[in-house]
Amino acid sequence: NRQILLVEKPSGKLGPEHFKMVDGAMPEPKDGEALLRVRYISLDAANRAWMHGATYRSAVEANSVMAGGAIAEVISSKAPELAPGDIVFGDTGWQEFAAVPAKHLTKMPKLEPMTHLLSVFGIAGLTAYFGLLEVGKPREGATVVVSAAAGSVGSIVGQIAKIKGCRVIGIAGGADKCSWLTSELGFDAAVDYKDGAVFKALRAAAPKGIDVYFDNVGGDILEACLPQMNNYGRIACCGAISQYDGTPSAHGPRGVPGLIVVKRLVMQGFIVMDYMKESPRALADLQAWVKSGKLKVQEDIIDGLANTPKALIGLLAGENRGKRMIRL
Numbered sequence: 135n136r137q138i139l140l141v142e143k144p145s146g147k148l149g150p151e152h153f154k155m156v157d158g159a160m161p162e163p164k165d166g167e168a169l170l171r172v173r174y175i176s177l178d179a180a181n182r183a184w185m186h187g188a189t190y191r192s193a194v195e196a197n198s199v200m201a202g203g204a205i206a207e208v209i210s211s212k213a214p215e216l217a218p219g220d221i222v223f224g225d226t227g228w229q230e231f232a233a234v235p236a237k238h239l240t241k242m243p244k245l246e247p248m249t250h251l252l253s254v255f256g257i258a259g260l261t262a263y264f265g266l267l268e269v270g271k272p273r274e275g276a277t278v279v280v281s282a283a284a285g286s287v288g289s290i291v292g293q294i295a296k297i298k299g300c301r302v303i304g305i306a307g308g309a310d311k312c313s314w315l316t317s318e319l320g321f322d323a324a325v326d327y328k329d330g331a332v333f334k335a336l337r338a339a340a341p342k343g344i345d346v347y348f349d350n351v352g353g354d355i356l357e358a359c360l361p362q363m364n365n366y367g368r369i370a371c372c373g374a375i376s377q378y379d380g381t382p383s384a385h386g387p388r389g390v391p392g393l394i395v396v397k398r399l400v401m402q403g404f405i406v407m408d409y410m411k412e413s414p415r416a417l418a419d420l421q422a423w424v425k426s427g428k429l430k431v432q433e434d435i436i437d438g439l440a441n442t443p444k445a446l447i448g449l450l451a452g453e454n455r456g457k458r459m460i461r462l
């Protein structure tokens with residue numbers, strides 16, 4: 135059972151030296167557990183945030199198998215609700231095989247391609263759906279801005295906002311990603327935050343101001359959006375990737391809470407897990423949009439467990455377009 139251990143928690147930027155691949159023991163499932171063969175490991179910006187300490191889940195610890203969500207196949211089961219051949223989602227960690235309590239696993243439908251269970255029909259799709267529609271609550275015709283727009287969550291947020299009749303502006307790193315957003319995904323405009331002043335470029339792209347900002351990054355980009363929010367606007371705080379890797383910035387965003395008061399903004403954080411009971415209706419919509427071609431699915435699949443650390447480091451550096459995952 136090949137495994138990737140987090141050997142040390144990074145104090146600065148995450149690097150390959152923080153991980154080690156080992157040959158571990160084959161796990162033995164106990165009562166209530168299933169033995170799983172991992173098929174696809176999800177790479178998430180949050181993997182890095184978990185290294186800072188406890189968040190909505192416990193912190194990952196040094197010298198243990200690196201935590202991470204995955205799609206896996208049940209090999210054998212000591213839990214009545216799971217049988218060999220079932221496909222599940224759960225935190226298996228970065229390894230080939232895992233024994234996991236059935237109560238911590240979600241049984242998934244058998245659909246092709248299976249990778250969609252991690253992207254559009256998985257956490258990324260549900261985060262985009264509930265974060266935009268239940269937290270951001272855009273009205274038809276609203277101006278919606280989304281950051282990390284070419285990533286897995288952001289690329290779906292922008293497309294759902296278009297489906298709902300909004301004007302959509304994506305913020306992403308690099309000209310290639312920006313032209314992909316407008317030419318392939320139907321965004322109305324895109325701002326390359328690596329190419330100079332975000333504030334000015336946003337002003338040009340959203341001359342009527344921003345009604346809903348879906349924030350994946352926090353930091354300077356949030357600071358650039360705040361003064362451009364319209365009165366009674368909403369900010370859906372999904373994540374703060376600019377603060378995850380390395381030493382978090384000591385600054386801002388400035389203008390908080392002043393601008394929140396003056397503009398009567400609602401700024402709300404959310405965790406997708408809180409919406410899981412409502413996932414059937416979200417999945418029905420997402421499936422219909424994918425089937426009709428209104429929602430394009432972008433996946434970035436890398437082969438081999440050994441590449442998992444490099445793939446996470448690359449995701450934090452913006453290498454990925456759409457949902458990045460490892461195929462075992």
Ligand code: NDP
Pocket residue numbers: 177178179180257258261282283284285286287288305306307308311327350351355371372373374375376377404405406407449450451452453454455456457458
């Ligand atoms: P993505 O696929 O979006 O990949 C991360 C992207 O972030 C990179 O491709 C990079 O693109 C961009 N990025 C990296 N550093 C910065 C920076 N300093 N400033 C701006 N952009 C940056 O990853 P995920 O889909 O895993 O995560 C997206 C966000 O969603 C994260 O904040 C994550 O924590 C959050 N999330 C929240 C959930 C919830 O329940 N609240 C659930 C799931 C995810 P670029 O080239 O554009 O820089």
